[in-house]
Amino acid sequence: MNPKDLKYAKSHEWVRVDGDTCVVGLTRFAVDQLTDITYIELPKVGERVTGGEGMGEVESVKAVSDIYAPLDGEIAAVNDALSMDASLVSRDPYGEGWLVRIRPAKDGRLDHLMSAEEYTRQTEGA
Amino acid sequence: MMERNQSADLLFEISKPGRRCHRVPPSGLPAVGLDSRFLSGGSPPLPEVAELDLVRHYTNLSARNMAIDSNFYPLGSCTMKYNPKRHERLVSLPGLASPHPLQPDKTVQGMLAILFEMQEMLAEIAGLHACSLQPSAGAQGELAALLVAAAYFRHRGENRTRVLVPDSAHGTNPASAAIAGFDSVTVKSGDDGLVDLADLESKLDERTAVFMITNPNTLGLFDHQILDITRKVHEKGGLVYLDGANMNAILGIARPGDFGADMMHYNVHKTFTGPHGAGGPGSGPIAVRDMLEPFLPSPMVIRDEKGGYCLQQDRPLSIGRVRAFFGNVGVLLRGWMYLRTLGPNGLREVSEQAVLNANYLLTLLRDHIDVPKGAGCMHEFVASAKILRREKRVSAMDIAKRLLDKGYHSPTVYFPLVVAEALMIEPTETESQETLERFAEVFVSILREDPETLHEAPHDLAISRPDEVAATKQPVLRWKSA
Numbered sequence: 337m338n339p340k341d342l343k344y345a346k347s348h349e350w351v352r353v354d355g356d357t358c359v360v361g362l363t364r365f366a367v368d369q370l371t372d373i374t375y376i377e378l379p380k381v382g383e384r385v386t387g388g389e390g391m392g393e394v395e396s397v398k399a400v401s402d403i404y405a406p407l408d409g410e411i412a413a414v415n416d417a418l419s420m421d422a423s424l425v426s427r428d429p430y431g432e433g434w435l436v437r438i439r440p441a442k443d444g445r446l447d448h449l450m451s452a453e454e455y456t457r458q459t460e461g462a
Numbered sequence: 463m464m465e466r467n468q469s470a471d472l473l474f475e476i477s478k479p480g481r482r483c484h485r486v487p488p489s490g491l492p493a494v495g496l497d498s499r500f501l502s503g504g505s506p507p508l509p510e511v512a513e514l515d516l517v518r519h520y521t522n523l524s525a526r527n528m529a530i531d532s533n534f535y536p537l538g539s540c541t542m543k544y545n546p547k548r549h550e551r552l553v554s555l556p557g558l559a560s561p562h563p564l565q566p567d568k569t570v571q572g573m574l575a576i577l578f579e580m581q582e583m584l585a586e587i588a589g590l591h592a593c594s595l596q597p598s599a600g601a602q603g604e605l606a607a608l609l610v611a612a613a614y615f616r617h618r619g620e621n622r623t624r625v626l627v628p629d630s631a632h633g634t635n636p637a638s639a640a641i642a643g644f645d646s647v648t649v650k651s652g653d654d655g656l657v658d659l660a661d662l663e664s665k666l667d668e669r670t671a672v673f674m675i676t677n678p679n680t681l682g683l684f685d686h687q688i689l690d691i692t693r694k695v696h697e698k699g700g701l702v703y704l705d706g707a708n709m710n711a712i713l714g715i716a717r718p719g720d721f722g723a724d725m726m727h728y729n730v731h732k733t734f735t736g737p738h739g740a741g742g743p744g745s746g747p748i749a750v751r752d753m754l755e756p757f758l759p760s761p762m763v764i765r766d767e768k769g770g771y772c773l774q775q776d777r778p779l780s781i782g783r784v785r786a787f788f789g790n791v792g793v794l795l796r797g798w799m800y801l802r803t804l805g806p807n808g809l810r811e812v813s814e815q816a817v818l819n820a821n822y823l824l825t826l827l828r829d830h831i832d833v834p835k836g837a838g839c840m841h842e843f844v845a846s847a848k849i850l851r852r853e854k855r856v857s858a859m860d861i862a863k864r865l866l867d868k869g870y871h872s873p874t875v876y877f878p879l880v881v882a883e884a885l886m887i888e889p890t891e892t893e894s895q896e897t898l899e900r901f902a903e904v905f906v907s908i909l910r911e912d913p914e915t916l917h918e919a920p921h922d923l924a925i926s927r928p929d930e931v932a933a934t935k936q937p938v939l940r941w942k943s944a
Contacts, residue, residue: 369882371859374934397930398876399633423931 337364337456339430343446344455345406347388350430351449354437357412358446361434362394362403362425365459370396373422378403378436383411385438387448392435394425403435408444413437470522470924474941477509483516526924528871529739534897535871536823538842538886539632539680539878541710541732542739542871546803549735549796558795563787567772574771577788578763580747580798587709587809588726588749589717594758595747596789600707601634603727603746604674606759608642609781610725610750611672611701613757617779620699622671628657630681630878632707635674644671651880655681655835657691666698676705677721678712678840680878680886682820692722701725701754709733710890711817711841714810724751734797736790745793759784815891816841819898823889826902830909834881842888844881851883854913858883863927864908864919870901 338344343351348366352359367373375395385391385405392403414436418424425433440446450458511519528535535542553559561570581593597603608625615622625639628649636646647665652658657675666673673695678684685691692702704718704726710733718726730745731738738744750758760780761773804812817840824843828836831845847858862872862885874886889898908916920926 372931374931397934399879 338452340452342430342452343406343449344452345404345449346458347402347404347406348459349404349406349435351406351446353446357437357439358407358409359434360406360436360438362429363455363459364429367426367429367433370394370398370401370426372397373426376403376418376422376425376435378414378418379411381411381414385409385411387444394422405438406449407438407446408441409438410441411436412439470519470526472941473509473511473516473519476511476515476519479510481510481512481515483511483513528866533869533871534889534893534901536873536887536889536901537871538682538844538874538888539707540874541707541729541841541888541890543710543732543735543890544892545735545737545796546800548803549799550737552799553792553795563791568770571770573791574763574773576795576798577791578765578771580794580801581763583798583801584728584747585749587713587717588706588723588728589719590723590726590749591719591752592755592758592762593747593749594762595745595794596759596783596785597727597746597748598785598790599731599744600705600727600729600746601638602744602784603729603748604634604638604703604705605641606746606781606784607703607725607727607748607750608638608644608672609784610748610754610757611703612642612644613779613781614701614754615671617757622669622700624665624669625671626662626665626673626700628675628679630655630679630880631674631676632680632705635676635705639672639674649673655679655683655880656685656687659687659690659694662691663694666694666700668698670695670698670700672701672703672725674703674705675723676708677718678708678842680708681835681844681881682708682711682839682842682886682888683835684711684716684840688721696722707732708841711813713813714806715813719749719751725749725754730793730797734800736793736796738793743790743793745790745797747789747794757781761788812891813841816889819889819891819893820887822895823887823898823902826899827887827905830906831885841890842886844878845885845887846881847883847885850909856909856913856916858885860913860916860919861885861905861908864911864916865905866920867922868904868908870904 348363350361350363373394373396377393379385379391387405387407389405390402391405394401394403415434530542530544557572561573567574577595581595585591585593597606623645624647625644626647626649627635628651630651639646649665650658650661677688695702701724702722704723706726706728709728725748727746727748730736736745756779758780760777760782761775763771764774766772820839820841820843824836824839832849833843833845847861850856858875862875865872876884877886878884
């Protein structure tokens, strides 16, 4: 169920390399754990983010959780549709529910991220 | 079953023009004309109903409530214990119910004596030196204590900016830290559900103002490393704050001051039986070690030189008032009566029985649902529906909702966050063995039910599953006339 062409962070974000930027979203597993999502706070375009550190928050009827940047870089775009309808993330986490595009830092690396197979194994154990 | 669903329509919906509960006779006094600038255009759109319809409206609404007086209420983390009815009779005695907070001290000596004694008793149970009764709930107690800590460090000329909070803590802890102006830093729990000492040590330094710990923690486990933890925090010059939400497990058995806490709050409305629910009224006194006493909120009740009691206003280092007058005195009085009724030995028995009840219920349930740290517990334990969710698509929420059909208030669900699909169960000391056994039977029978039945629960309540997203995103806060 986790698309094979994506990379995955331990903290349940996915990354798709698309030209010179990376699209980032939340995984289906994360979305299921959060239950109904009410609000998403994302960084602003131009903001610098650091891999492994919080870059935003997602609020569900259950709790507020941090969204972590999966890599170092600068925010190139933000999915504005989410401010109107955060439930897009629940409905289509790998498509219309994407969160941000990050322009990776010069020495930005992706090799710490997991494959779909490795990530699925991690979440099955959880 | 009797149809209980009638007459709970909104008063606005049953309103008919001209209906009244009472008609006020003409006063016979001459009318006084008000300046037209102060008059509104017409009558406000208030509902118009007859007295009987009004009474039915509220009585029927109240019958939809689940309360400790009608149903078993095993709500973990927010001790919902029986509220002795005798307290209600005693607090309505004229000497307790009618004093005004602005009366001169010498005319309310009895009230001040009770409050003074309450300060002393709470300090003694904490194993600390002084107590302020002002904060009006646990979270406000946390904030007040952190402001006391900030004032203390400022007075010493120390610049400490961080408050460390374990990941199993109540959400109010990091929130209080942020509001008090500190940066909140999360400390991980280990696999045993206790504070990960290595992680704590890696985050402790001279920037640490306070380490906040709930002990027993929200998993219902007493952190046996507590002496080690408090020593490490003190070595770095920090203070230890004890979140007293779980005091029901250790009253008269272990004193936070003895295991190294420098500050703590009580929830008088939980631990000491103030009736509460739906957000209040609470009472969150804080107790502190001697060096923090000068910074406590003002005023305090003290003894004057003649052996009477007075409010001490002149406290130059105090953080000031955190609440009007003297906090929620009505709740404090009930707490004082509870402590006075039980005495030291009775108080200890409360905790022994609370822990025994929780362990008994744990043994009845743990063969049927996963309890991740289920070898034993203090006053509460946390079950997990993680396996059920994976295998049968049955979530903690489904179980909680189905319990409502069966006449049980749901335990706390999805907290603490360190347990997936958490169900946090706290029976309290006043439940009988039979009640616990019956609850366990019902709980286990729910686990065996068809998942579809659970997904659609509750079936028998006036409202089934409200749309929580819509309630958050588009709350209807005002009724608008058509």
